[in-house]
Structure formats: C-alpha cells, structure tokens
Amino acid sequence: METQSSLNKDERIEIRLSSSDKQVFMKAQKLSGDKTFSSFIVRVVKEKAEEIVAKNESIIASEKDKEKFFEAVFGNPQPNQKLIDAANKYKSQTALL
Template sequence: MQAQLNKDERIEIRISPHDKRIFQKAQKLSGDKSFSSFIVRVVKKEAEEIVAKNDTVIASERDRNIFFKTVFGDSKPNSKLIEAAEKYKSQADLL
C-alpha cells in the first residue's frame, strides 16, 4: 500500500510544443491516468537512478580512500591482525 502523497509542492516548467506532444503521447501509451502522474513517475524514476549512481560513486570513492590509507598509510597492525598473520604462517609451514 502506497503512502498518501502530500501535494503541497508545485513545480512549473516551460517546454516546447514539440516536447509536450511527445510527453503526452508517451503518457497515453504508458497507461498513466493523468499527465501529471506520468511526469512525476518518469522524473522520479530518473532522479532515483541518478541519486543511486551518485551514492555508489561516493561510496566507491570513500572505500578507495580507506583502502589506500590502510595499505599505504603508516599505521601499525593491531594485535588481532598480528595473531592472524602468525596463525596463517604456522599453517602455511605445515603445507
């Protein structure tokens, strides 16, 4: 069940007659009941994709920075990492 929409906000745009005809034709072909609902649905979908892509890029950039700082930084390994390395080395010697 979709939450009730708050329709207090309004957006006004100017478009060419050609664009409006294309948009209206697409709206009729899409099955949307109104021109406004079509425009909102299409713009919202595109906006969500743009935001998701941007969020992915930002997360990737953040992860890249963390990785390089960890690998090439001057921080010392903690005790758990040292223990894990020693355990790995002892198991590798058995092979």
C-alpha cells in the same frame, strides 16, 4: 511505504516546454498507461531522479572505500606491535627447520 504526509500533494512546479516536447511527452504518457499527464511526468522524473541519486551515492561510497583501501595499504609504513610479534614468532619457528 510512504507516510501520509508524503502523500499530500501541496507542492507545485511550473515548467515551460516546446509544443513538440509536449507532444512527445503526451504520446509517451498515453503509451505508458499513466492515467494523467501529471502522474506520468512525476513518475518519470522521480524514477530518473532516484537513479541519479543512487548512482551518485554509490560513487561516493566507492570513493570512500578506495580511500580506506589505499590508506590501509600505503598509509602507515611502520608495522604495529602485533605484526612485529607475529614476524618474530614466524622467524623463530622457521629457523628451527
């Protein structure tokens, strides 16, 4: 839920656009049911911005996961002591068969 401070609308931006773009945007605003042109623009831009951020964050997360996976698989070719002990235990148990 948004906090009171995030509901304050004290920031402004200015954009310049062609009249044909504005006509398309205004038609879309009327079709969307948004009460004002500003609310339509803010809603649409915010939705797209959140989509871009989410996509970027998932790419970054998947890159980190990929790095961790390849490091785990190919990073250290030397087995640690637990793996050596497990291999020796397996060999001793299977040698009796």
